[in-house]
Amino acid sequence: MPLLAASIVDAFVHIVGLGLLSGAAAGAVAFLHRWYTRERVPSGLAVLAGVGAVGIWLGTWRTLQPFILDGSQDMLTFTNALITVVSFLVAGLTALGSVRVGDWAATDMVALTGGTGTDDVSRLVQTVGRVVTVTLPEHIDDMDGHDTVSSERKAEIAGSSFVFPRGLTVTELRDRIVSRLKDDYGVGHVDIDLTDDGRIDYLALGGRVVGLGPLLAPGTVAVAVRADPAFSAGIGDSVAVWRHDADDDDTDDSAPTRVTTGEIRGVVGDVVTLAVDEAEATKLDATHRYRLVTFPVESRPEQVFATRLRSADETMAVVTVSPRSGLVGVPVGGLDMTVVAVRPDGDPVEVLPPRSRVLEPGDALYAVVQPTRLREIEHAADATVEGITPDLI
Known part of the structure; x- marks a missing residue:
């Protein structure tokens, strides 16, 4: 029984040690990735680094063990296999938890080691201590004129705390909070009011422009077709869409038919994404091949203005x-x-x-x-x- 208890204790210590090794490796990867790129590391990459560190350790130990210990010991026992499997499971779970810790440590350290220059004309944040801690409100509004942020993302942001160095002006603190929200949570637009002591009076968020839909004019839709655009055609060009009823039969002399007009929004190989009038979209057939003729006109200023406004603050x-x-x-x-x-x-x-x-x-x-x-x-x-x-x- 004492021998069995000692073996269990040795196995437990072995598993815990490898779990700590995995957590340290994953946390270090998460910390360095956030520090260098200012973005959160993909969880899979950090877990792979943690489990990989355990694999390297086990492989090295299994290789050297016959020379360090009794070479007659059988490495391929059920007990050793079970300990190895459990070690990898614990290492994966530990690495997954260490990702958040490493990311959190890097974001706060970047904030604390940032610039501390002040503007003599601006108001300084009234605070006591060496750092400024800003707690986000529990209620977050939506910004008018921008895409809404999901309720799940708002729940994740609400009540969070950011740490910044002391000596910032109110304007500098506001800019840093906006940068943290955009970098840490993928928020596109932030509307925020701060008091003189750094508290948040009002916070509203807007989402980033994602996909093609938000950039389409009212009454238009995006349709992907197989087509032969002109050599000089590019995104934003207005084109006429022509269809030849006998594209698959070169012996037919039927004349081409003009189907509709549209604007090129994307070209990948022979697939062209067109923005066309919603009522005209049903005239296009995804199985047919079209020919595009570019109009010699410039982009309409109202479309350029609307596109730029969607991506602006x-x-x-x-x-x-x-x-x-x-x-x-x-x-x-x-x-x-x-x-x-x-x-x-x-x-x-x-x-x-x-x-x-x-x-x-x-x-x-x-x-x-x-x-x-x-x-x-x-x-x-x-x-x-x-x-x-x-x-x-």
């Missing part, structure tokens, strides 16, 4: 000036934002109004602005003269 919004708003009588050039159009109450839209154009009650402002400034202009447009935000003018 700014958003476009429409704000109506109330009769008692402090914005009444303020010239367009006096607003700290980009006003692309003004629509008076009941009158046509004035595109790119002059800076001297004075705002009147009922005017609808079409502004391209940061989300934080958007909330300020919305408040000012509805506020009385005493409630106007001075920073807007």
